[in-house]
Structures are given as structure tokens and as C-alpha cells.
Amino acid sequence: MQKPDYYEHEEFQNRLRKLEEIKQLGIDPYPPTFSPENTAQQLHTKWLDKKTGISEEAEQEKTEKTSIAGRLVLFRGMGKNAFAQLQDETGRIQVMFNRNTTCVDGFQPSGEMSSLKFLEKKIDLGDFLGVEGYLFHTHKGELTLFAHRVKILCKSLLPLPDKYSGLADKGVRYRKRWLDLIANPDVVHTFVMRSRILELIRKYFHRLGFIEVETPVLQNTYGGASAKPFVTHLHALDQEMFLRISLEIPLKKLIAGGLLKVFEMGKVFRNEGIDRTHNPEFTELEAYAAYWDYNDMMQLVENLFEELALKLFNTTQLTFQKETEEVTIDLKTPWKRLSMKDSILTYAKINIDQMSEKELSDYLIKNTALDPKELQKASKGVLIAHTFEEFVEEHLIQPHHIIDHPIETTPLCKLHRDPKLKQERFVERFETFILGSEFCNSYTELNDPILQRELLEAQAEKRAAGNEEASPLDEEFLESICQGIPNTGGMGMGIDRLVMLLTKATSIRDVLFFPIMRPEE
Known part of the structure; x- marks a missing residue:
């Protein structure tokens, strides 16, 4: 050799x-x-x-x-x-x-x-x-x-390698992390901080009565997010298997089985792009609590962030360099809450209720680089979500919970309890934003088996039509919902982005020991 x-x-x-x-x-x-x-x-x-x-x-x-x-x-x-x-x-x-x-x-x-x-x-x-x-x-x-x-x-x-000339190439640093750790004490500090953050998260959930569980990485049917999966083959059973894209479905089955509070931190895999905040393999935290709703989850999330800041820095105020200016954010609870429609009115000066579906579509075609053909056939809920992403997210510097999303954004969330919002097909969902980036996604979980089937069948139809990110129909999950699941609050959070925030890292690769890289020639 x-x-x-x-x-x-x-x-x-x-x-x-x-x-x-x-x-x-x-x-x-x-x-x-x-x-x-x-x-x-x-x-x-x-x-x-x-x-x-x-x-x-x-x-x-x-x-x-x-x-x-x-x-x-x-x-x-x-x-x-x-x-x-x-x-x-x-x-x-x-x-x-x-x-x-x-x-x-x-x-x-x-x-x-x-x-x-x-x-x-x-x-x-x-x-x-x-x-x-x-x-x-x-x-x-x-x-x-x-x-x-x-x-x-x-x-x-x-x-x-020489610290200055030998490790100037970030590709070498990420690919050969052991050299990076030897040469750069600040890199060691980042990963020690990551370990400390995981320890504090576990202590937080254990103190609140959650039990930590482990669910399968290899799954017969994937779901819980809109993402393209990694596909593999299990030779022992001669069947196609998928690496999980989310922790959601098996955790909700455990709630159906009678467990009251569960959480898991584990790797999930999405066969998608790589950029500053995305890696195909990443660590996700998900937690579910019976008899909670999305309001309880908002409090859970913001209390967690506040506690982490106080334990790590003895303050809730953290300062960041954002482009050319210094920005101080405050993680002290309570955080600002805005509905998606109100956030669009506040930051984009667009009144969604006063615009028809066609008017909103025309506005997005004129003012964004989104595909006009896709916008012309999109429902108003999808157009609202696009408007928020294009014109609002970048303004959410201080911690925000953006609540009450269109049903088109998720097939797993309960319709809003407010009769007007329910009629407009809005759901009890929130996303948490800090420094213009999303950190958390949470629902009042859908436990109506008939509506759940309807929504998942619609996803399956999209998948059959060629949408690789749409979820397949999971009959086992629907069976568990049919056998009864109490009203439940659930949340999911990317641990790597959280670590980026608390270590002030500018790339997800800086908080992963071994990020995905092209093989060295």
C-alpha cells in the first residue's frame, strides 16, 4: 500500500x-x-x-x-x-x-x-x-x-503547523480540528463552553420534571420537518431506511403513551445546503409536555435563555459586533411577542388584512427575487410567510417570539383557539428570533386525528408531485393520535445556533468539532 x-x-x-x-x-x-x-x-x-x-x-x-x-x-x-x-x-x-x-x-x-x-x-x-x-x-x-x-x-x-502561516486556511482548521485545538486556545474555550451549555440545558429540563429519552436515528418513515432526507439501505431486513430529519414524531408517540414531559438532544440529518448557519448534520433539542400549550413553551424557552446567560456570564446583556455597529441584546424575560401579521405591519408597513391574495402576490413579484410562477399559485398563507421572511426577519434583533402563523407553514400544529384566527386558518405556533436569526420553533401540538390525517395526506400529495421536502404519510403516527394524545406543547431548537449565540461565533463550523467538508485532495 x-x-x-x-x-x-x-x-x-x-x-x-x-x-x-x-x-x-x-x-x-x-x-x-x-x-x-x-x-x-x-x-x-x-x-x-x-x-x-x-x-x-x-x-x-x-x-x-x-x-x-x-x-x-x-x-x-x-x-x-x-x-x-x-x-x-x-x-x-x-x-x-x-x-x-x-x-x-x-x-x-x-x-x-x-x-x-x-x-x-x-x-x-x-x-x-x-x-x-x-x-x-x-x-x-x-x-x-x-x-x-x-x-x-x-x-x-x-x-x-506554524500558528500563523500553517493554520491561516480555515478549511484546514475545520478539516483537521485537532491542529486547530492545539494552536488556538480560544477554540478550546469555545468547545468547553459548548459542553457547559449542554450540561446546563440538561439540568434545566431535569429540574422542571422532564425526562431525557433517546429515539431512533434510523427510521422507516421520516417526518417532523420540511426537509430532504439522507437515504440508506438496511441489509438485514432488505429495506430502505432514512436518517431522521427531526425528533418530533417519536417524542409525540411517547406523550401518547402516557409520559408527561420528555426531551431529547441528538443529531438530525437534512440533505440540504451548507452555509454560515446550516450543516447537513446538526444537534437538535426538542421537548414536549402534556397539558401545556405554546404560551407555556414561550415561557420555557425565554427562561432557558435567561438562565444560560446568567449562569455563563452573570448578566443577561450580551454585546455583539453586527456588521459595522455594536449591538447589545438583553435576554431578560419577558420577551416581546408579535403575531406574524402584526410583525409585518410593524416592520414592513404592510397591512396583510387589507390586501387580497393577488395583491400580495404581485407585491412580492415586484419587490423580491422569489420565483414569480411559484408566487402566482401560492395560497395567501404561503405568501404571508414569504413576506415575513423577506421583509421582517432581519429587523428582529432583540429577542422576539413571532406567534400565530398560517397553517400552510406546518401540518403538525393546532388551529388557533381564537374563532377569527381559526377561520382564517392560523395556528398556535411561534418562532423565536434573535439578531435576525431563528432559534426556536414551537407549537400547540395538533391532536385531532381527522385534521392531522387531512394535513399529512396533503403533504404526501405534494411529495408525490415532486416536492422532495414534503413529508410522507406516517400511518403509525396517525394511529398513535387516533388512540389519543392530550393537549401538548412542543418545541424544537438548534443547539449549534444557540452555541453560536453564546460564544459569539460567526459560523456554525466554529462550534462543530467536525463540520461537513469536501474531502482533501
């Missing part, structure tokens, strides 16, 4: 030679275990306001013995001493190696080859080391570990 090009590079060959020399000295360059007692951050935090007794010149008054492990990212020889930087997940710490005191596990000094000389000759930037020793502050005040014992934990064979 042909080896990759880097096998011929001089740096790889040099490191390979050093690896063999280390092995010949009887040292295992890949030992099975080492247990550091501290991280870099723990040591810096512990000794932030303290002074150690030991100095570079005097070894008396030593602090307690400790150990760390990490990747070697800097090494400077200075006569009888050498200074280095070890980097772990939490940060960096300085290490000092001494010609007379430091020893390397498995190495026997001989002649002029001291342990310090061994480290200078055989160790490279990128190698992992475990170090035991004593802490001191240098004359410049930098906390440093005086190395008494060093253990090689992993000999690296490829050099790290």
Missing part, C-alpha cells in the same frame, strides 16, 4: 530516527499509563496569590511535589537549564529542566549525555511529556515546575 507523501519529508524522517534511537536506549516512547496530579489551570489558580519558597538558585524550602502532563510547545536551552512550555486542555505551564537534577525515566546518563542533553537532542515540539517536580516562581514571577522526573508519553512524528 502506498504511503502518504509526508513519509518522505525530512522532518518526518528525522523524528523517525529519533524514535528508533529512543527505543535502542531501552525507553518505551509510548508507555501505557501516566496519571498527572494537576492540570495547568489548577496549578495557576492554586498559586495565583501565593509565592513559592524554591528559586532557580536554591532548592531548599520546596513546595509539595506535584506532576503534570501535556504537549511540548516550546523549548529553550540556557546552559545548565532549559525552559519549556507544556500545554494541556486547560492551558500552558512553564517547566524548567536542570542538568544536575532532572532525570528521564529509562535513560541512564553516560559521558556528556546528561538527561538535559537527551531532552535537547531526542525530544521535539509536539511530543507529550509527563513531569514530576516542585513549583517555584522565576524572577519575572512566572509559575514554573522544577522538573525532577520526566517521562516520555508520546513521541510525535509530524511537526505542529
